[in-house]
Amino acid sequence: MTARSLFIPLTLLLVLAFLIGPFLIIVAASFSAGETLNFPPQGFSLRWILKVFTVESFRASFGMSLFLAIGGTAAALVLGIPASYALSRYKLPGAEIVRTVVSAPIIVPGIIVGLALLRYIVVPFQVGITAALFLAHTALVLPYAVRVVSASLDNLRSDIEEAAVLLGSSRLGAFFRVVMPNIRGGILSAFILGFVTSFNQVPVSLFLSGPGVRTLPIDMIAYMEIVFDPSVAALSSLLAFLSIGIVFAAERFLGFSRYV
Amino acid sequence: MSDAPYLSLEKLTLAYGDTVAVADLDLGIRKGELIALLGPSGCGKTTTMRAIAGLLPVKSGHVRLDGADITRVPANKRAVGLVFQSYALFPHLSVYENVAFGLKLKGMRGTELDAKVQAGIKSVGLSSFANRKPAELSGGQQQRVALARSMVMEPKVLLLDEPLSNLDARLRLEMRTELQRVQKETGVTMIFVTHDQAEALALADRIVVMKGGAIEQIGSPEDIYSRPVSSFVADFVGFENIFPLEQGRLKTSGGLIELPGQAPSAAGLAWRPRMVTLGSGPFRGTVRGTSFAGDSREYLLDTPFGPIKAEVEASQPAHALGADLSFDLPAEKAAPLARFA
Amino acid sequence: MFQNRAEALALALPAALFAAAVFLVPVVILLSDGFRGSDGGWTISAYTDFFSNSLNRTVFLRTLKLGALVTVASAVIGYAAAFAIVSLEPGMKGRMTGLVVLPLMISPVARTYAWIVILGRTGIVNEAFQFLGLTEAPLRVLFSETAIFIGLLQLFLPLMIISLISALENMPKDAIPAARVLGANWFQVFWKVVLPLTKEGLVIGGTLVFTGSLTAYITPAILGGSKVLMLETLLYQQVSVSNNFVSASVIAFILIVMSFAANILLKRVATARNKQRAAQ
Numbered sequence A: 001m002t003a004r005s006l007f008i009p010l011t012l013l014l015v016l017a018f019l020i021g022p023f024l025i026i027v028a029a030s031f032s033a034g035e036t037l038n039f040p041p042q043g044f045s046l047r048w049i050l051k052v053f054t055v056e057s058f059r060a061s062f063g064m065s066l067f068l069a070i071g072g073t074a075a076a077l078v079l080g081i082p083a084s085y086a087l088s089r090y091k092l093p094g095a096e097i098v099r100t101v102v103s104a105p106i107i108v109p110g111i112i113v114g115l116a117l118l119r120y121i122v123v124p125f126q127v128g129i130t131a132a133l134f135l136a137h138t139a140l141v142l143p144y145a146v147r148v149v150s151a152s153l154d155n156l157r158s159d160i161e162e163a164a165v166l167l168g169s170s171r172l173g174a175f176f177r178v179v180m181p182n183i184r185g186g187i188l189s190a191f192i193l194g195f196v197t198s199f200n201q202v203p204v205s206l207f208l209s210g211p212g213v214r215t216l217p218i219d220m221i222a223y224m225e226i227v228f229d230p231s232v233a234a235l236s237s238l239l240a241f242l243s244i245g246i247v248f249a250a251e252r253f254l255g256f257s258r259y260v
Numbered sequence B: 001m002s003d004a005p006y007l008s009l010e011k012l013t014l015a016y017g018d019t020v021a022v023a024d025l026d027l028g029i030r031k032g033e034l035i036a037l038l039g040p041s042g043c044g045k046t047t048t049m050r051a052i053a054g055l056l057p058v059k060s061g062h063v064r065l066d067g068a069d070i071t072r073v074p075a076n077k078r079a080v081g082l083v084f085q086s087y088a089l090f091p092h093l094s095v096y097e098n099v100a101f102g103l104k105l106k107g108m109r110g111t112e113l114d115a116k117v118q119a120g121i122k123s124v125g126l127s128s129f130a131n132r133k134p135a136e137l138s139g140g141q142q143q144r145v146a147l148a149r150s151m152v153m154e155p156k157v158l159l160l161d162e163p164l165s166n167l168d169a170r171l172r173l174e175m176r177t178e179l180q181r182v183q184k185e186t187g188v189t190m191i192f193v194t195h196d197q198a199e200a201l202a203l204a205d206r207i208v209v210m211k212g213g214a215i216e217q218i219g220s221p222e223d224i225y226s227r228p229v230s231s232f233v234a235d236f237v238g239f240e241n242i243f244p245l246e247q248g249r250l251k252t253s254g255g256l257i258e259l260p261g262q263a264p265s266a267a268g269l270a271w272r273p274r275m276v277t278l279g280s281g282p283f284r285g286t287v288r289g290t291s292f293a294g295d296s297r298e299y300l301l302d303t304p305f306g307p308i309k310a311e312v313e314a315s316q317p318a319h320a321l322g323a324d325l326s327f328d329l330p331a332e333k334a335a336p337l338a339r340f341a
Numbered sequence C: 001m002f003q004n005r006a007e008a009l010a011l012a013l014p015a016a017l018f019a020a021a022v023f024l025v026p027v028v029i030l031l032s033d034g035f036r037g038s039d040g041g042w043t044i045s046a047y048t049d050f051f052s053n054s055l056n057r058t059v060f061l062r063t064l065k066l067g068a069l070v071t072v073a074s075a076v077i078g079y080a081a082a083f084a085i086v087s088l089e090p091g092m093k094g095r096m097t098g099l100v101v102l103p104l105m106i107s108p109v110a111r112t113y114a115w116i117v118i119l120g121r122t123g124i125v126n127e128a129f130q131f132l133g134l135t136e137a138p139l140r141v142l143f144s145e146t147a148i149f150i151g152l153l154q155l156f157l158p159l160m161i162i163s164l165i166s167a168l169e170n171m172p173k174d175a176i177p178a179a180r181v182l183g184a185n186w187f188q189v190f191w192k193v194v195l196p197l198t199k200e201g202l203v204i205g206g207t208l209v210f211t212g213s214l215t216a217y218i219t220p221a222i223l224g225g226s227k228v229l230m231l232e233t234l235l236y237q238q239v240s241v242s243n244n245f246v247s248a249s250v251i252a253f254i255l256i257v258m259s260f261a262a263n264i265l266l267k268r269v270a271t272a273r274n275k276q277r278a279a280q
């Protein structure tokens, strides 16, 4: 073997070990039979995997995260699809401003978004915790929604709407009859991207979470500061497989990566 | 065919924002006519079509169709069909569903719908493709679907924007005949846009030549081909030797030249290469270039008029580069131009 | 392109107004707070105060230092990895790229958490070192800059690798053989040919890694603990422990300025590249 032919497998091995190894260790650790988080795991059992489902706060925060990810992403799409449509199909006055404002939450660190929202919206207007988290997650997902939906709109010729109108459809009817069916893949991709982003999001929710109302990742951080058992590892593995599964399915059936 | 215009554009002015694309356009079209809109890129052909269809708001002027002022009628209520250059088929719908789209919106259902759609698809020869998606069809087939989709709506006017430009030469000829057949069978009033003068001459009852957002000439194919009103139209339909007249004399790059015979009273004269007499005549020129075109041969001559293009039967003896020839620009053959530039 | 402005505004305004109300206005107020004196006038005293505190300076410099180190390290490793991946045959290349991207889909909490298992007092590294007799007492790797560095690198390396993969794939195919034929050694090939031709990919990847590292919260929070702070964790402390909103506003401003600067650079490079493409 020459030095060069050794270089490629060796590099790949090391890099992948660094990138994926830790995740595999977590997976292994979640099947441990021992009391504390350790590697190599002591024995094999499903006790920590099963325990995850019995921890009350995990159940509550999982529900909250699910609600925020689904609701927030849906709300972001409800706002984002018309905006993307206006940006891609109309001569919109101030289009650049709209684009910047809508996509700005992606550039500003999440912790700042959360803090600003807390101080100047939540406190002065007495917004409830759940509502505040919902607003924040919607704003966070909005840039992704607009980006992905815009991309699929730009890939769709705009004359089919005109053709539909000339065949007797109203403008709105044309949107639902010929635009929506053709950007469905993009919308679903936006939904998945938004869902994963929102679900994994921590900094935005930090200041907005309150007593008893937490997102799952924040709950996990709080839990592992107190208890050092493998249940967080078990939960992490479960979540990871869930999101990998979703993204894999999306790639398989939608060609997800075309849009993202 | 009555003489009162079925579709008329009156002082039509169209603009994108502040830039006027079409100004004060007047045009009357009779029922059942097949009109070709001919002109260089950017002259406002598409703009005019879009305004007739209602896709572009009219800045000023009127569009009248079948006795009604439709200037402010929305596009989906006009009964005007438009076949797009890109076909604009709905990618998620089959051929059948594409054709059925507009009929369903009209509220047509059941066997009536099915019969109409099947007939429409059959009329363009695509019966065996009814269940295919547009992406699974060739360009020519997509074109037919687009045509069928518009035709089943029985529009009062059918507009076609460069319908054949995306097809290869053979298909283009085929579709040309197809268009003509559909038009003759249904008697639909048709306006089609083209860049191709041969296409316009072959198909149209009348040709409208546009330039810079205005109409330059309207006339039968014979009119346009043989009697262009201006140097612009002459140039567009293949007159290659075009000169202005000044006090009965030809104004050339080599000065004013008097033609033998009667001095015509026009703004200019134009000759097709075919109209130039080569080998005899009062003028002399040197062959600068030749090209062989199968049944004819073209020469580029250096002359006191400047460069002159002449075309002769290929059966005649060829002249070499540099040969000195006599030639004539016979005034009686020239097309007199009412306007120059 | 439809012309109707009212329709366009009706479609675009809800999203724009929402983002403005929920995000833009509060953030702008938050930032302006840092420039307000106690008398209500404009002042930069909060900034001079902030930087006169040595702990703050340390945190600021540490954030910059870690951001830079992670960026440089990811560039070095990224080139090696990207090279290795693009030299594979297509099917394998796709699979490897997939594996590199895979961690991006896993929750950062889970990814960071793994390092506790590895670097902790009873983690693999310590067990191994002690087993080999390299150390007597357990090493303190966790809650250190090293831990944060490792965590951030693992978090953001995939972004660099995919940027470089696409840059390397867009490189003219014959550039490297041509340089070799002209007598360049591998070092010269990299320095004189590969680097200039993949500069945009490097800048794009670098910007993503750098801004990501600056603004990461979870990694420094978990792997740095309450002692080894970065700007984001300092901001959190200032608010939740000290209730010092002015200082939080200052940190927020610094973070935003730095990530905006990086993003403007990114946009510049992207437009320059598009123009270049268009010109070809």
Ligand SMILES: Nc1ncnc2c1ncn2[C@@H]1O[C@H](COP(=O)(O)OP(=O)(O)OP(=O)(O)O)[C@@H](O)[C@H]1O
Residues within 6 Å of the ligand: B016, B019, B021, B039, B040, B041, B042, B043, B044, B045, B046, B047, B048, B195, C001
């Ligand atoms: N959406 C638009 N916005 C602004 N100006 C436009 C727009 N569409 C066309 N124009 C301008 O209007 C004029 C007429 O354009 P139009 O598309 O009608 O030309 P055309 O005759 O169809 O040309 P072609 O043969 O190239 O299709 C041109 O000067 C063009 O630049």
Ligand SMILES: [Mg+2]
Residues within 6 Å of the ligand: B045, B046, B047, B161
């Ligand atoms: Mg056109």
